[in-house]
Amino acid sequence: MKKTLMALTSVATLLCANGAANAAGTIQGKLGVTLTIGAGCSIKGGDSSGTANNFGSINFGTYSSLDNIIDATATGSSGGSLILNCTKDTNYTVALDNGLHVTSSTQRSMASTAGDLISYNLYQDAEHTIAWG
Structure with missing residues (x-):
């Protein structure tokens, strides 16, 4: 029992001594x-x-x-x-869908409070050549 205790004490002392020496230095390594x-x-x-x-x-x-x-x-x-x-x-x-008041597969419409509809289109360009769809 004394031998085991002595051996553990020696290992603990060695680890502590090693830790004290490294605390003042630099340890380098890799981290993935x-x-x-x-x-x-x-x-x-x-x-x-x-x-x-x-x-x-x-x-x-x-x-x-x-x-x-x-x-x-x-x-x-x-x-x-x-x-x-x-x-x-x-x-x-x-893509943009045809909104809330679509009247056909390609026509967007706005609705008034009375339910009247007016058609409109949305375009990607100022020249109105590329419609959003």
């Missing part, structure tokens, strides 16, 4: 670090409240005639812009 990022995208722009995103609004204004093209730009905290960030080599598509 890994990070796995899955494929995906995130979209930024606008505000988030709960599970809904608010990307701003489009106000076409007040007009007495619909004979002319009426332009409007989305406004909001993101300035009407959406920023899409995707991981490398991730395929993506950006």
Whole structure:
């Protein structure tokens, strides 16, 4: 029993002495670090409240005639812009649906409080050649 106790005491003394010597010095070594990022995208722009995103609004204004093209730009905290960030080599598509008052598979409509509808389109470019869909 004394031999075991003596041996443990000697090992403990040796470890303490070794620890004291290293405390004042520098120990170098390697540390492996890994990070796995899955494929995906995130979209930024606008505000988030709960599970809904608010990307701003489009106000076409007040007009007495619909004979002319009426332009409007989305406004909001993101300035009407959406920023899409995707991981490398991730395929993506950006699309907008036809809204709440769709009248056909391709026609968006706004509704008045009386339920009257007026058609409108959203375009990706100022020349009105690339429709959102």
